[in-house]
Amino acid sequence: MRVSSDARVPRPRAGGAHESAAEESRAYFERARSLVEAKLGELVPPETTEPISVHAAIRWSLFAPAKRFRPTLLLAVGETFGASAERLLCAACAFELIHTYSLVHDDLPAMDDDDLRRGRPTCHVKFGEATAILAGDALQALAFQSIAEDETLDPGLRVALVSELARASGTPEGMVAGQAHDLAAESLTDVGESELELIHRRKTGALIQASARAGALVAGACKVELEAVTRYAFDLGLLFQITDDLLDVTATAADIGKTPGKDARARKATYPALYGLDAARERARSVYEDACAALKGVEADTTLLRGIAELILERRA
């Protein structure tokens, strides 16, 4: 069940050379994705079960090609602090279910009105708006159900995870708050650096941070470790958003599986728009360094976590 045979130590390759932290992390992502997708397949009702439209829409959105960043981060943090993948997997999937519901709802015509997501027509384009709304609603309920019914974890831990996930998803500090703020601040003239960071911290950062914290909670990490992970994941969330903004400018639709250049056309607040490309790239590197620095005081081997930060810094999709 373990994702990596030894997630804490960068293993020598067959040839004897050491993998870089980013290569190690890339391989970890691959293995984590298989585990997460298999478990998601068990958690979600089959497409042959009524209501077929909703279950087809859920599976369409959930099983599109995806990085599985949040569940992989949860697994990586949890394994770093000694938890088994088996005990981490339901919580990891719950974060992916919440993330997927948010994509389905954010893509709706009344929200960001997007046609392309994870390389496919968006859920409402394929199944209609009503079904997309319902699919998102059902995904959210399923996320909390999956944690509540995870018998590998004791109930005290399950309620802590439900609380962590709910706070990161909702208002006033979570994802819904960030999306509302983002919609309200579509014009560049409204937004300065600190407001842009606040939007991202909530819209994407809160869930990323909570997924890392959830991994640490399952592993029974101590207070110092939990605080280090919280700071690391805070920076990682910011890094993820800056590189997302950069990709919106520089990538093609085939690279990123969604409509590129859309932020600029919508005159949305982004890092490249506020600072220009070069300064946004510099900001990404400095946030990457902050993320690695946050892990300095931790006794466990954090190679994998530093490698994940490096992967995000250098991502092309």
Place this chain on the structure above:
Amino acid sequence: MRVSSDARVPRPRAGGAHESAAEESRAYFERARSLVEAKLGELVPPETTEPISVHAAIRWSLFAPAKRFRPTLLLAVGETFGASAERLLCAACAFELIHTYSLVHDDLPAMDDDDLRRGRPTCHVKFGEATAILAGDALQALAFQSIAEDETLDPGLRVALVSELARASGTPEGMVAGQAHDLAAESLTDVGESELELIHRRKTGALIQASARAGALVAGACKVELEAVTRYAFDLGLLFQITDDLLDVTATAADIGKTPGKDARARKATYPALYGLDAARERARSVYEDACAALKGVEADTTLLRGIAELILERRA
């Protein structure tokens, strides 16, 4: 904290005459509503907190005049089996939060497209579609958070309640499944009696049934009691829907706080449409009798629960 000073015994009035079970229940509803609304006010972020639009929309929808049927049922069942209102209140509010999110999303233009709800413009009419979608999403997260963080209950009970609420809200057996089925079967020609009952069982019945079961779970009811409550609430949910359909035909907008006659215009499957008014009224009475009969084997005094069924049978709004 107790809703009723003695919920189990119909108390003599000042004049010495006994209140009827329905009158007793009416008074119980009033007291329960005060308690639930006060607690909801604590659980929901204030309207002055960012994002103000979402919090205003949440409060607009949540604090419109409402019966608070689900939380009152939860309190009544829980008190019948010996739990204190204090231990029941967070769970009760969680059911009202889920119910309110479902109203907000169901009223959206892509779904039932309704302008009037609880006597007011619907959430999307007042705040726009994007904010209404987000308000519903946040209400759902808050429901699960409220249970997870309820320190009056031990964690094992909290996870059982999260599971119960999530299953009743989602797919394949819960509210989302019912709404999807209902949208798919808008034309009368599609729907017979058994399908109509299946739709209602999921769309409204699942959450009503789960709220009653949640009250029994908090009270630590035994298996026989839990089964009796499950059957009672199954019938109560059906009764609620039949009388809802009847009111759609016979009531005014001022009575019911939403647009009447809408089901007929949309040629939606309803009891009066399938059977005619008189037969639908007869069906309501027989379901009411089933609900009362389900409680027969229970040792606790179930006067209050039978009174609630009577209130639903005779409701005018």
